[in-house]
Amino acid sequence: MKNLTFRRFYTSFDHANRNCRSNRATSSSFLPIPHRTIPEPRGQDHDFVAIAHSHLVHGEWPKLAALAAGLTPFRTNHLLLRIQRDPVLSLEFYDWAALHQPSSQNLDTHSIILHILTKAKKFKSAESILRELLIPRTQNSSQELFDAILYSYRLCDSTPGVFDSIFKAYAHLKKFRNATDTFFRMRDYGFLPNIRSCNAFMSSLLDLGRSDIVLAFYREMQRCRMSPNVYTLNMVMCALCNLGNLEKALELFGKMETLGFSPTVSSFNILVAAHCKNGLMGAATKVKNGMGKKGLEPNVVTYNTLIHGFCKERKLQDANKVFNEMKAANVSPNTVTYNTLINGYSPINNSEMGMRLYEEMLKSGVEADIITYNALIMGLCNEGKTKKAAYFVKELDKENLVPNASTFFALISGQCKRQNSERAFQMYKAMKRSGCHPNYDTFKLLISTFCKNKDFEGAIEVLMDMLEIWMAPDEDLLAELFEGLLLSGKSYLANRLQLGAARGRLIPEVYFDSLFSSNQFELRS
Numbered sequence: 468m469k470n471l472t473f474r475r476f477y478t479s480f481d482h483a484n485r486n487c488r489s490n491r492a493t494s495s496s497f498l499p500i501p502h503r504t505i506p507e508p509r510g511q512d513h514d515f516v517a518i519a520h521s522h523l524v525h526g527e528w529p530k531l532a533a534l535a536a537g538l539t540p541f542r543t544n545h546l547l548l549r550i551q552r553d554p555v556l557s558l559e560f561y562d563w564a565a566l567h568q569p570s571s572q573n574l575d576t577h578s579i580i581l582h583i584l585t586k587a588k589k590f591k592s593a594e595s596i597l598r599e600l601l602i603p604r605t606q607n608s609s610q611e612l613f614d615a616i617l618y619s620y621r622l623c624d625s626t627p628g629v630f631d632s633i634f635k636a637y638a639h640l641k642k643f644r645n646a647t648d649t650f651f652r653m654r655d656y657g658f659l660p661n662i663r664s665c666n667a668f669m670s671s672l673l674d675l676g677r678s679d680i681v682l683a684f685y686r687e688m689q690r691c692r693m694s695p696n697v698y699t700l701n702m703v704m705c706a707l708c709n710l711g712n713l714e715k716a717l718e719l720f721g722k723m724e725t726l727g728f729s730p731t732v733s734s735f736n737i738l739v740a741a742h743c744k745n746g747l748m749g750a751a752t753k754v755k756n757g758m759g760k761k762g763l764e765p766n767v768v769t770y771n772t773l774i775h776g777f778c779k780e781r782k783l784q785d786a787n788k789v790f791n792e793m794k795a796a797n798v799s800p801n802t803v804t805y806n807t808l809i810n811g812y813s814p815i816n817n818s819e820m821g822m823r824l825y826e827e828m829l830k831s832g833v834e835a836d837i838i839t840y841n842a843l844i845m846g847l848c849n850e851g852k853t854k855k856a857a858y859f860v861k862e863l864d865k866e867n868l869v870p871n872a873s874t875f876f877a878l879i880s881g882q883c884k885r886q887n888s889e890r891a892f893q894m895y896k897a898m899k900r901s902g903c904h905p906n907y908d909t910f911k912l913l914i915s916t917f918c919k920n921k922d923f924e925g926a927i928e929v930l931m932d933m934l935e936i937w938m939a940p941d942e943d944l945l946a947e948l949f950e951g952l953l954l955s956g957k958s959y960l961a962n963r964l965q966l967g968a969a970r971g972r973l974i975p976e977v978y979f980d981s982l983f984s985s986n987q988f989e990l991r992s
Contacts, residue, residue, distance in 0.1 A: 497657035503618040505575070508545050516545045523550060523560060531563075538564060538571035547579045551623060554587035577601050578615040582623035585632055593629070597636035602645075609637065609645035613652050627658045634660045638668035641675065647684075654691060662696050669702045678706035697728040701737060708741035716741060730761055736768050743776030748785070751776055765796070771803050778811030786811055802828075802836055809842040818846035835866070841873045848881025856881055872903040879909060883916040891916060892925055904936075911944055918951040926951070 508516045515537055522531040523546065543564050550556050561580045564571050577596065584593040601612070616629055630653045637646035646668055653659060660668075665688060672681045685703050688695065695703075700723060707716040720738060723730050735758050742751035751773060755765055770793040777786035786808060793800060805828040809821040821843055828835060840859050847856040856878065863870055875898035882891035895913055898905060910933045917926035926948055933940060940948075 498655050500620055500656060501618055502621040504622060505541075505544060508542070512542060512545075515542055516549070519546055520549050523556065528563070532567065535564075535567040538568040540571055540573040540576055543571045543576050544573075544579055547576065547583065548623070551579070551583045554583050554589055557583045558589075558592060574611070574615045575619060578619045579623060581616065581629050581632065582619060582625040585629040586623070586626050588628070590628065590632055593632045594636050594639075597632060598640060602636060602640060602642070609633075609642075609648045610652070613649055617656070630658045631660045631664050635664040635667050638664065638671050641671050643668075643672065643677075643680070650687075659691060659693055662694065662699060665693065666696070666698050666702065669699065669706075673702060673705060673709075676709070678709040681706040682710075695726075697723070697731055697734070700726070700728060701731065701733050704734065704737050708737060708744075713738075713741050713745065730763075732758070732763050732766055732769070735763065736766075736772060739769055740772045743772055743779070746776075746780060748773075748776050748780060748782070765798065767793075767798055767801055767804070770798060771801075771807060774804060774811075775807045778807055781811075781815065783811055783815065783817075800831070800833065802833055802839065805833060806836070806838045806842055809839060809846065813842055813846035813849060816846075816850050818843070818850050818852065821846045837863070837868045837871060837874070840866075840868065841871070841877055844874060845877035845880070848877050848884065851881065851884055853878070853881040853885065870901065870903070872898070872906065872909075875901070875903055876906070876909050876912075880912060883912050886916065886920055888913075888916045888920045888922050888925060892929075895929070905932075907938060910938065911940075914940075914944060915947060918947050921951065921955060923948075923952060923955060 507513075515534065519531060519534055519538075519542070522528070522534070546560065547557055550560065557580060561572075561576070564576075577600075581593050581596065584590070584596075612633065613630075616633065619625075620629070630649070634646055634649045634653065637643075637649055650660065650668075665684075669681050669684060672678075672684070681702060685695075685699070685706075688699075700719060704716045704719055707713070707719065716738065720730065720734060723734065735754055738754045739751050742748070742754060755769055755773060758765055758769075770789055773789045774786045774793075777783070777789065790800065790804070790808060793804070805824055809824050812818070812821045812824075825835065825839065825843055828839070840863055844856045844859050847853070847859070860870065860874070860878070863874070875894060879891045879894045879898070882888075882894060891913060895905065895909070898909075910929060913929045914926045914933075917923065917929065930940065930948065
């Protein structure tokens with residue numbers, strides 16, 4: 468479903484781009500802004516609006532309440548138009564009408580209040596109505612909402628900020644197709660969102676990992692001759708790095724000053740992270756060292772990124788150098804810093820160093836979180852120190868922290884290293900009872916340990932649980948299990964496995980045939 472949404476988004480984007488080029492080829496002018504009036508109130512409507520208006524301007528809310536039953540969208544709209552020069556009173560009346568007579572508001576009513584608020588530069592109030600009320604609670608498409616705003620634009624003598632608010636609201640709500648449609652319709656009528664709104668749109672896309680669309684949108688901004696700011700360029704650099712195009716990101720970084728912008732600490736951090744991601748630690752360090760030439764100082768994010776990069780490469784000595792440099796520069800290590808280092812020592816079986824860091828962390832007043840304890844528990848379990856790991860599990864309760872899937876995986880891993888499959892299975896059951904979901908690595912570790920201990924009943928049970936949640940084992944795992952069954956002569960278990968797996972259809976039957984023929988293993992029905 469998510470992929471389908473983005474395919475539609477792309478279709479809308481490409482179609483609008485083609486229309487843009489076509490329109491510009493035939494005409495350099497924008498579409499004219501339509502004008503729609505509403506009839507003047509007559510008879511009872513005229514009298515009602517006149518009396519209600521008098522109560523409003525005099526603050527006579529109790530008298531107005533007596534008229535609430537007679538409010539209609541037509542009357543509400545005329546009242547808003549009469550008091551539109553007072554945005555505070557307009558919003559107060561709009562909220563009052565929604566509470567006392569919800570049926571007195573329609574799409575035109577919402578459009579009018581948005582015009583009033585944005586014209587008065589009360590953008591937060593306008594966006595609040597859009598994000599919390601209008602967009603989520605109505606079934607109006609972006610086109611219907613845009614048209615309602617467009618047709619009442621001249622009626623309210625409005626400003627382009629009203630369209631900007633719609634675009635930004637869609638961006639914050641991650642309604643990207645609606646935001647895109649709004650952007651192109653704005654452009655067709657000669658309105659463009661401000662750069663902050665464009666940045667909000669790009670930021671939301673980055674949060675969802677849609678770097679490809681960020682670049683497509685930036686190209687459209689360039690076509691529309693919209694001026695970016697340094698935050699825009701930072702996000703474009705980030706998108707390029709996410710897509711593995713570090714060279715183009717560096718090229719854009721080099722052009723920043725010619726475009727009139729000075730790189731920020733975030734600009735450097737994006738490049739540091741990209742180099743670290745690619746294992747280019749020497750280049751990442753050079754980027755960090757280049758910050759001083761621009762009058763900038765590395766921050767906690769810079770140092771944490773480098774430390775993580777070195778830990779990932781198992782260069783703990785270099786990670787420690789960065790850690791010491793960080794403290795010497797009076798940049799206080801935070802929870803992420805310590806967690807990264809403790810996690811770094813875990814795979815190399817140096818739980819002692821992890822413990823020292825944990826103690827330093829507490830002395831420095833840095834708060835330990837579940838990731839800290841999981842890293843310590845994993846480090847201890849890797850060395851078979853399961854009793855000490857159990858101590859830290861008890862500490863979780865004291866710190867009001869709840870064990871998660873990573874906690875259980877560490878504990879299961881520790882028992883598996885000790886070949887204690889029975890205890891590992893107990894941990895696995897406790898994991899399921901707690902509502903944590905085992906991942907593939909957990910299942911594989913358990914099955915492999917059961918096979919090594921020749922506990923094939925346990926291995927089959929875990930495998931069946933795995934198939935139950937539609938997770939297929941890989942060939943190596945199946946081969947290990949069947950080899951054990953072959954050597955132990957447990958054909959009834961192999962039968963059970965084949966029947967259970969066939970129901971889920973996660974393991975092709977031909978694969979069973981190949982296993983049996985290669986092992987010369989014949990199942991008995």
